[in-house]
Amino acid sequence: MSDETPICSAKGCRAEAVWVLAWNNPKIHTPERRKTWLACEEHREHLSQFLGVRGFLKDVVLLKEWESEDSPSPDS
Numbered sequence: 001m002s003d004e005t006p007i008c009s010a011k012g013c014r015a016e017a018v019w020v021l022a023w024n025n026p027k028i029h030t031p032e033r034r035k036t037w038l039a040c041e042e043h044r045e046h047l048s049q050f051l052g053v054r055g056f057l058k059d060v061v062l063l064k065e066w067e068s069e070d071s072p073s074p075d076s
Contacts, residue, residue, distance in 0.1 A: 015040035070075040
């Protein structure tokens, strides 16, 4: 992991990200494609609603769980 602290994607927010909001726009992305926004505790619900209303939100996962899913397992 880099030394850079991930920050919230909400406009103007500089808080540390805790959540990953995985989404895609079905009009322009293939079904398996996942774009991500990061969210702090304060903005998770707002960003989720923004994406959800548009039908884009696919998953909300804790950042530490998302990072561990992306890391190769010791057996691989």
